[in-house]
Amino acid sequence: MMLTDYVEAAFISEAVKQTKYLEQTFVDKASILANIRWLVGIDISTDVLEHVLARALEGGAAELIHDEMAGEFYRFTYPKLSQLNQLGSENTNSLIYKYNVIGRKFLENAASKFGESEINLGRPILEQPSVQIPASDRIVRLDDNSDLRDEIIGKIDEIANVIRGHNDDDGKLTERERILAELRASEELLKGPSVRVVALSAVLGTALAWLAKEFAGGIIGQLAVILIELLGPLLGL
Numbered sequence: 001m002m003l004t005d006y007v008e009a010a011f012i013s014e015a016v017k018q019t020k021y022l023e024q025t026f027v028d029k030a031s032i033l034a035n036i037r038w039l040v041g042i043d044i045s046t047d048v049l050e051h052v053l054a055r056a057l058e059g060g061a062a063e064l065i066h067d068e069m070a071g072e073f074y075r076f077t078y079p080k081l082s083q084l085n086q087l088g089s090e091n092t093n094s095l096i097y098k099y100n101v102i103g104r105k106f107l108e109n110a111a112s113k114f115g116e117s118e119i120n121l122g123r124p125i126l127e128q129p130s131v132q133i134p135a136s137d138r139i140v141r142l143d144d145n146s147d148l149r150d151e152i153i154g155k156i157d158e159i160a161n162v163i164r165g166h167n168d169d170d171g172k173l174t175e176r177e178r179i180l181a182e183l184r185a186s187e188e189l190l191k192g193p194s195v196r197v198v199a200l201s202a203v204l205g206t207a208l209a210w211l212a213k214e215f216a217g218g219i220i221g222q223l224a225v226i227l228i229e230l231l232g233p234l235l236g237l
Helices: 003-015 029-040 046-059 078-089 095-102 105-114 143-165 176-190 197-214 219-235
Strands: 024-026 062-067 071-076 139-141 194-196
Touching (some): 003 095, 003 105, 176 197
Antiparallel strands (some): 062 071
């Protein structure tokens, strides 16, 4: 057994308890790794998390989606995770069964076995990363909430204008035109009578998540967070 085996069991067991959470998509590997760490609840090394993610992708518990319009993004596969958890729960010798019985102490025991260099037990249970855009394959009618839709389009115009006028002294907007193109594409999606949640989340979410992180505390970051908060009610999330 390796430390990865223990963390994988904890991840599977915790993931199936978060049905709504599993509808989220993640715009890059760093985002999905951060959320695996949150699910496990202990500060695990990135190397171990990458092994867990690689197993999930290989086994079908997660997937990397290539969308012609939305680009690449990750998401968990709930049916496969549920199946793995069910199989593990029926086998009293499995690590999943033992995790379900023992709980967080299970990983603490693993830390004692493998050494604490890879698990930081002194850190409290992590909060869920806040900048994520949930998504599913649903189609949402936009005409039913035109006022909110128009408000979001107005905010997209506002943040785009700020980005165009930003002097970029710190070099963060080297891909300014790409970001502006993603914002324009998002506006076009919003102008239709309906939109696929996964498409809008991936296109607009990619830009907003990055902007909120890179410009946290500034006007660009604040506008990005406001837009993220407005999207939830519009998409019924």
